Amino acid sequence: MINLEQIKKDIVESQVWKSIFRHGYEDTPRNRVLMVTGNVWMHLHPAKVRRHAVRMRFTWCMGGLTFLMFLLTVVTGIYLMFYYRPVPQYAYADMKYLEFDMPFGMLMRNMHRWAAHAMVIFVWLHMFRVFLTGSYKPPREFNWIVGVLLLVLTLLLSFTGYLLPWDQLAIWAVTVGSNMARATPLLGHEGPFAEFVGANPIYDARAFLFGGGDIGPHTLLRFYILHCIFIPLVASLLMAVHFWRIRRDGFSGPPL
Amino acid sequence: MAEAQERSRTIVVDDKIHTWPHLVRGEFLVTIFVMVAMTLWSLLVDAPLEEPANPARTPNPSKAPWYFLGLQEMLVYFDPWYAGVVLPTFIIIGLMVIPFIDINAKGNGYYTFKERKWEILTFVIGFHILWVVTIIIGTFFRGPGWNLFWPWQRWDPHKVVALTNVDLPYIVGLRDYWAQAGFGLFLVLLYYVVSTWLFYKWVIWIKGKEFMVRWGAVRFAITSFLFITMIGLPVKMFLRLVFNIKYIMVTPWLNI
Numbered sequence: 001m002i003n004l005e006q007i008k009k010d011i012v013e014s015q016v017w018k019s020i021f022r023h024g025y026e027d028t029p030r031n032r033v034l035m036v037t038g039n040v041w042m043h044l045h046p047a048k049v050r051r052h053a054v055r056m057r058f059t060w061c062m063g064g065l066t067f068l069m070f071l072l073t074v075v076t077g078i079y080l081m082f083y084y085r086p087v088p089q090y091a092y093a094d095m096k097y098l099e100f101d102m103p104f105g106m107l108m109r110n111m112h113r114w115a116a117h118a119m120v121i122f123v124w125l126h127m128f129r130v131f132l133t134g135s136y137k138p139p140r141e142f143n144w145i146v147g148v149l150l151l152v153l154t155l156l157l158s159f160t161g162y163l164l165p166w167d168q169l170a171i172w173a174v175t176v177g178s179n180m181a182r183a184t185p186l187l188g189h190e191g192p193f194a195e196f197v198g199a200n201p202i203y204d205a206r207a208f209l210f211g212g213g214d215i216g217p218h219t220l221l222r223f224y225i226l227h228c229i230f231i232p233l234v235a236s237l238l239m240a241v242h243f244w245r246i247r248r249d250g251f252s253g254p255p256l
Numbered sequence: 257m258a259e260a261q262e263r264s265r266t267i268v269v270d271d272k273i274h275t276w277p278h279l280v281r282g283e284f285l286v287t288i289f290v291m292v293a294m295t296l297w298s299l300l301v302d303a304p305l306e307e308p309a310n311p312a313r314t315p316n317p318s319k320a321p322w323y324f325l326g327l328q329e330m331l332v333y334f335d336p337w338y339a340g341v342v343l344p345t346f347i348i349i350g351l352m353v354i355p356f357i358d359i360n361a362k363g364n365g366y367y368t369f370k371e372r373k374w375e376i377l378t379f380v381i382g383f384h385i386l387w388v389v390t391i392i393i394g395t396f397f398r399g400p401g402w403n404l405f406w407p408w409q410r411w412d413p414h415k416v417v418a419l420t421n422v423d424l425p426y427i428v429g430l431r432d433y434w435a436q437a438g439f440g441l442f443l444v445l446l447y448y449v450v451s452t453w454l455f456y457k458w459v460i461w462i463k464g465k466e467f468m469v470r471w472g473a474v475r476f477a478i479t480s481f482l483f484i485t486m487i488g489l490p491v492k493m494f495l496r497l498v499f500n501i502k503y504i505m506v507t508p509w510l511n512i
Contacts, residue, residue: 035276045279048272054279058367061286068287072294092308099305110298118294120323124383131354131379134363134372141355148351155323162321168306168313176328177320180340185510191337192510215311 046247053251058133062126066154067239069119073157076112077228079104084164086224088217091166116158123154143245146238153235160227163220171215174223178215181206316400316413325394326387332402333492335511343489350382350482357479359471374462382486421502424495440505444512447491451484 011017023034033047052058083102084094098105127147130136136144163174182188186197187205194204202213211218273279320328330339362371369376399405400413424443425436456476460468468476495501505512 029274032274032276035280042276042280045275047275049275049279051271051273054273054282056282056286064283064286065290068290072291088309095305106302107295107298110301110303111294113303114297114301115294117322127351128379128383132367132376133365134360134368135365136355137358137361137364138355144355145352148348151351152348158323159321165305166309168309168315169304171309171311172315172318173321176318177324180327180336180344183336184341185337188337188341191341 044243044247046251049251060125060129062122062129066119066122066126069115069122070235070239072115073112073119074232076108076115079108080112081228086164086220088166088220091164091220095165095167112161116161119154120158123151127151140245140249143242143249146242146245150235150238150242153231153238157227157231157235160223160231163215163223164227166220174219175215178206178209181209317398317402319394319398322391322395325398326390329390329394329398330489333489333496337510338512343485346482346485347382347387350486353478353482357475359475378483386486386489421496421500423503423506424501425506427501437505437507440503440507440512444505447488448481448484451487452480455480455483 022038023031025031036042036045036047080098083098083105085091095109098109100106102108130144130147159174159177162177163170182201182204183191184205185191186193187199188194189199189201189204189206191199191205199205201207207213209219209222210216211222319325327340327344330343333339334343358375360372360375362368363375396407397404399409399411399415401415401417403415403417405411405415423436423440425439428439430436430439456468459471459476463471492501492504495504503511
């Protein structure tokens with residue numbers, strides 16, 4: 001007769017098991033705290049939170065959902081990266097390949113794009129909610145600033161990703177969006193006072209962004225690296241600060 | 257402030273609950289719900305992919321990504337250096353300084369309209385009215401030539417719109433180059449001086465002298481400058497739409 005209890009006991013009390021799981025599963029206050037403090041992912045949270053701060057009608061879930069959308073774009077984005085080459089000769093063909101030949105290619109691409117749009121909307125709503133509850137007030141001023149930077153990075157992530165399909169929509173939307181840069185005062189060749197700085201079409205703010213005077217192969221590579229590595233990296237660092245500061249400054253709520 | 261302290265003396269309850277399971281359970285359920293919604297959205301609606309990029313064929317209209325269409329819409333009323341570079345910079349700076357110019361201690365961590373009426377109204381003007389509405393106009397009401405079309409109207413690329421806009425200094429009869437520039441500069445400065453004075457009177461009227469002393473000159477200066485600059489957008493829109501004013505200030509280097 002197999003003694004299941006004995007087998008379970010042997011496993012749970014083995015050195016391997018104990019090295020991974022530090023606590024039991026009984027629903028005790030101690031274990032509830034350990035579930036959070038003993039787990040690196042759960043550790044984003046404090047062990048205890050104010051009762052009202054977890055209510056959906058208080059938070060609208062928008063900060064968490066913005067983060068979820070970020071994770072979703074990371075996962076689907078890595079899938080897309082396996083099949084996409086940031087070179088004008090291949091980029092558009094790879095999009096077609098993704099859509100028609102890759103298993104779940106179209107689904108992953110759709111999800112990546114819609115999650116990016118949702119992330120922009122969620123981050124705006126998150127900002128609006130934080131404003132309405134006055135959650136930027138002392139001691140959380142600095143975290144609001146980090147939040148504004150993350151908002152800007154979210155828009156830049158979305159914008160740099162817009163170019164990658166290398167279709168008409170992509171290059172012209174990015175052209176229109178980036179044309180502003182050439183009007184930068186002093187630094188853009190069409191901007192006020194550019195002649196005093198010596199900015200010209202191939203040496204100004206937009207050329208720096210594009211890697212040249214016009215959208216071309218250099219721009220595609222530049223935006224690809226910004227989109228897949230540089231901005232996500234910076235955003236991740238700022239997110240770490242953002243989440244950590246929420247814990248340090250306490251979840252917002254009426255003063256006790 | 258006094259009320260917050262009063263509260264802290266009277267209500268001393270520990271309303272904290274365990275993150276596990278109370279918060280984590282909620283996050284888990286919302287995540288599942290949103291992931292199902294995102295999957296359905298991605299299954300039902302395909303991400304757009306147009307014909308391959310062609311730098312020689314400019315689509316009409318060329319629209320920036322939807323979240324930047326507010327900025328593109330502003331280009332109707334202001335030059336690119338201002339609508340595309342200076343104003344967005346002010347928006348970002350303006351958002352960042354919010355925690356430092358808002359010294360109202362009330363409304364920290366709970367929803368209230370009564371205790372922060374003016375703060376919330378300012379945010380609604382900036383975000384909902386100016387930012388979101390211009391995005392909606394740019395997305396749904398602009399067609400070829402960036403002309404206005406109803407969403408159900410056919411886009412007529414040959415729509416003729418008379419360009420009857422005139423510079424304000426020209427209307428008042430100034431023909432001399434420097435007189436025009438000087439007059440425009442004078443008007444812009446006058447707008448800021450008069451508006452700052454009105455803003456000062458207004459703040460004292462709604463918040464009282466005592467508030468102005470606590471607020472301080474630096475906070476007042478930053479807030480009034482940003483607020484007046486923000487209101488400058490609807491002012492220019494009004495002048496353009498009602499009086500067909502092209503520029504208020506015309507100089508060899510920049511126009512406003």
